[in-house]
Amino acid sequence: MTALITGATAGIGKATAELFASHGFNLIITGRREERLAELKANLEKTHKIEVLALCFDVRSNVFVEKAINSLPENWQKIDILINNAGLAVGLNHVQDGVIDDWERMIDANIKGLLYITRAVSPKMIEQGSGHIVNICSIAGKEVYENGNVYCATKHAVDALSKAMRIDMLRYGIRVTNICPGAVETEFSFVRFKGDKEKAAQPYKGIKPLTAADVAQAILFAVSQPRHVCINDLVIMPTAQANSRDFYRE
Numbered sequence: 001m002t003a004l005i006t007g008a009t010a011g012i013g014k015a016t017a018e019l020f021a022s023h024g025f026n027l028i029i030t031g032r033r034e035e036r037l038a039e040l041k042a043n044l045e046k047t048h049k050i051e052v053l054a055l056c057f058d059v060r061s062n063v064f065v066e067k068a069i070n071s072l073p074e075n076w077q078k079i080d081i082l083i084n085n086a087g088l089a090v091g092l093n094h095v096q097d098g099v100i101d102d103w104e105r106m107i108d109a110n111i112k113g114l115l116y117i118t119r120a121v122s123p124k125m126i127e128q129g130s131g132h133i134v135n136i137c138s139i140a141g142k143e144v145y146e147n148g149n150v151y152c153a154t155k156h157a158v159d160a161l162s163k164a165m166r167i168d169m170l171r172y173g174i175r176v177t178n179i180c181p182g183a184v185e186t187e188f189s190f191v192r193f194k195g196d197k198e199k200a201a202q203p204y205k206g207i208k209p210l211t212a213a214d215v216a217q218a219i220l221f222a223v224s225q226p227r228h229v230c231i232n233d234l235v236i237m238p239t240a241q242a243n244s245r246d247f248y249r250e
């Protein structure tokens, strides 16, 4: 079995690569940071009896996405599982103070990037007669919160695309799973607060957040079901978080 994971250089994508490798999956790992991809490939191949293909590209460029997927070597053509994980939040402002470049980065990666990859990979799944697409959405795809406007909108789009893709893929037996985590401690907050470590730590103060490995376990659960079972939608939260606004902080 081969899984393609976008955004495998950090956080949820990296933890998923590590967990899937330990379960014997061959992996196509992608991201923009080439050194991290090379290091992860070396570590996974050394530790597990699997093969790893590292592809370095920005999901915001359809030209690079098509080039990467269309030039897959013969033995990597069959992709059983696509994990659309690459994404980010950047900036946290009221809409009237929004930074246009932040908006473009989120819309281009979280919505357009996910679509570009899916457009390139899904015809291969249809041709091979099987496949499973896992979209990493968020609690922000179910609810909105103050200052979250555009990030929440991108994740609501992912939620809608998961539902729409499930209908489009129905006749081909291709499963589509939407995974919606609450607060996960990764590089996410560091990116959202543009490198400000102190601000980045705030969301996790006084709570035990999810780890990237917790989310990876949920993804593995979804893809491990028998073929007639599809986990459509999975919301996974820290116990200390009830929804996108209410936390119990000690």
Ligand code: NDP
Residues within 6 Å of the ligand: 006, 007, 008, 009, 010, 011, 012, 013, 030, 031, 032, 033, 057, 058, 059, 060, 085, 086, 087, 088, 089, 109, 113, 136, 137, 138, 139, 180, 181, 182, 183, 184, 185, 186, 187, 188, 189, 191, 212
């Ligand atoms: P991280 O910042 O730790 O990881 C993000 C990953 O996405 C990195 O591997 C990064 O790779 C990749 N990425 C970002 N932009 C691009 C791009 N333009 N092209 C290619 N790869 C890109 O964050 P998380 O692991 O937390 O986030 C993963 C997903 O989970 C995201 O979609 C996020 O929205 C979602 N999520 C996160 C939650 C959280 O609380 N952390 C909760 C709910 C959902 P590189 O920089 O090397 O390109």
Ligand code: 8X3
Residues within 6 Å of the ligand: 137, 138, 139, 140, 148, 181, 182, 183, 184, 244
């Ligand atoms: C990340 C979780 O609540 O910061 O998607 O939007 S949240």
